[in-house]
Amino acid sequence: MNRRLTSRGKERRRQLMDHATGLFADNGYHPTSVAEIVQGLGVGKGVFYWYFQSKEELLVEILREAQHDLRRSQQQAIGDETDPVRRIELGIRSSLAWLAANRRLITLFQFAATEERFAPTLRRGQEVAIADVVPHVKEGIVAGRIRDADPLVLTHAILGVTNHLARAFVMERGEPTDDVADAAVAFCLGGLTGDTNP
Amino acid sequence: MNRRLTSRGKERRRQLMDHATGLFADNGYHPTSVAEIVQGLGVGKGVFYWYFQSKEELLVEILREAQHDLRRSQQQAIGDETDPVRRIELGIRSSLAWLAANRRLITLFQFAATEERFAPTLRRGQEVAIADVVPHVKEGIVAGRIRDADPLVLTHAILGVTNHLARAFVMERGEPTDDVADAAVAFCLGGLTGDTNP
DNA sequence: GTGTTTCTTGACCGGGCGGTCAAGCAGATT
DNA sequence: AATCTGCTTGACCGCCCGGTCAAGAAACAC
Numbered sequence: 441m442n443r444r445l446t447s448r449g450k451e452r453r454r455q456l457m458d459h460a461t462g463l464f465a466d467n468g469y470h471p472t473s474v475a476e477i478v479q480g481l482g483v484g485k486g487v488f489y490w491y492f493q494s495k496e497e498l499l500v501e502i503l504r505e506a507q508h509d510l511r512r513s514q515q516q517a518i519g520d521e522t523d524p525v526r527r528i529e530l531g532i533r534s535s536l537a538w539l540a541a542n543r544r545l546i547t548l549f550q551f552a553a554t555e556e557r558f559a560p561t562l563r564r565g566q567e568v569a570i571a572d573v574v575p576h577v578k579e580g581i582v583a584g585r586i587r588d589a590d591p592l593v594l595t596h597a598i599l600g601v602t603n604h605l606a607r608a609f610v611m612e613r614g615e616p617t618d619d620v621a622d623a624a625v626a627f628c629l630g631g632l633t634g635d636t637n638p
Numbered sequence: 639m640n641r642r643l644t645s646r647g648k649e650r651r652r653q654l655m656d657h658a659t660g661l662f663a664d665n666g667y668h669p670t671s672v673a674e675i676v677q678g679l680g681v682g683k684g685v686f687y688w689y690f691q692s693k694e695e696l697l698v699e700i701l702r703e704a705q706h707d708l709r710r711s712q713q714q715a716i717g718d719e720t721d722p723v724r725r726i727e728l729g730i731r732s733s734l735a736w737l738a739a740n741r742r743l744i745t746l747f748q749f750a751a752t753e754e755r756f757a758p759t760l761r762r763g764q765e766v767a768i769a770d771v772v773p774h775v776k777e778g779i780v781a782g783r784i785r786d787a788d789p790l791v792l793t794h795a796i797l798g799v800t801n802h803l804a805r806a807f808v809m810e811r812g813e814p815t816d817d818v819a820d821a822a823v824a825f826c827l828g829g830l831t832g833d834t835n836p
Numbered sequence: 837g838t839g840t841t842t843c844t845t846g847a848c849c850g851g852g853c854g855g856t857c858a859a860g861c862a863g864a865t866t
Numbered sequence: 867a868a869t870c871t872g873c874t875t876g877a878c879c880g881c882c883c884g885g886t887c888a889a890g891a892a893a894c895a896c
Contacts, residue, residue, distance in 0.1 A: 600798040
């Protein structure tokens with residue numbers, strides 16, 4: 441593929457990706473047909489195949505862009521904060537904010553993880569996300585602010601809490617993002633420091 | 639449907655469910671055809687539709703049975719333990735053990751959550767699981783062993799950690815279940831007590 | 837052996853799917 | 867005016883899917 445796109449073309453591409461994201465999230469990837477996608481935009485089927493090689497490539501593209509965007513928003517949120525624990529907190533908060541603003545993608549991510557064809561794309565992105573956080577955890581451990589445990593495991597635990605709370609409370613129940621973020625941060629910081637003193 | 643099944647019939651039903659579970663987990667629900675399922679067992683297509691109304695019903699049945707089994711194994715693991723915090727710990731450990739022994743179902747659960755048709759089935763089961771744990775958390779709060787926060791949120795956080803660590807470490811990396819369980823328990827107990835004292 | 841019920845077969849059907857393509861349109865370039 | 871390139875059309879194709887069903891085969895009952 442790798443077509444030359446004019447600004448008009450780029451806009452169409454956006455439209456297709458956005459609209460498809462909505463349909464995929466609402467009805468599922470497989471049950472959504474290419475015909476359905478183009479009908480929603482009132483264009484012919486050929487348009488779709490002008491911008492994407494296949495339905496599969498479209499989803500991969502959506503996933504890639506989303507992950508990239510999430511990462512960007514996270515790095516921007518953390519900014520130049522120096523305290524490692526605070527960096528983690530900011531990361532959690534920005535994750536939740538992003539997920540709240542992109543609810544449809546939560547479902548899409550979750551689906552993509554279940555299908556052999558898309559899992560690699562997703563995994564690569566998640567590894568980057570993990571790799572972004574692990575150093576902060578390590579730093580926290582060195583500083584004695586976080587208990588001495590495998591940083592990778594701790595990071596995954598944080599990710600598990602954040603994603604699940606986003607799904608359960610922000611997405612399904614529509615609770616205020618900030619409240620959920622507070623709860624997630626409190627639980628994770630407790631889990632990281634882990635003074636389970638009697 | 640509601641057929642009368644002889645023991646021979648019940649066995650066929652089992653075979654179909656087990657084999658389909660594997661195919662669904664490996665290749666995805668939609669990409670797996672009914673023809674594929676019955677071919678793997680070397681029987682005709684009619685056999686499938688003798689035991690199940692539809693492919694959809696089959697998945698629902700698999701999900702229901704799995705959730706029921708998971709709950710049973712959890713209740714058995716908790717037994718008559720009286721300490722609420724310890725009950726939570728036993729719940730986490732038995733969850734991880736079950737998930738490790740039924741890896742294929744992790745993927746299936748995750749897929750089912752993304753599709754409108756199956757989400758309700760899944761949600762009902764998850765609500766039961768949550769409802770099982772919430773009282774222990776409440777009890778722990780009353781006893782001053784767990785910090786005073788919304789028990790529902792805390793329970794979901796536990797579930798998020800457990801499921802994610804199961805996926806990331808037990809399923810994808812094949813790490814020893816007990817190690818992962820130790821890490822999950824440590825993180826969750828930290829998150830529950832949450833003495834983030836300076 | 838006869839009747840009844842449970843189970844199995846596999847050709848068949850209608851339909852919808854992902855993907856193609858010859859043809860045409862529109863705006864910039866020359 | 868002519869041309870070229872980015873974009874659009876929608877009928878069409880071959881395939882395979884979920885699901886049906888008339889016709890039996892086993893197992894069991896008596």
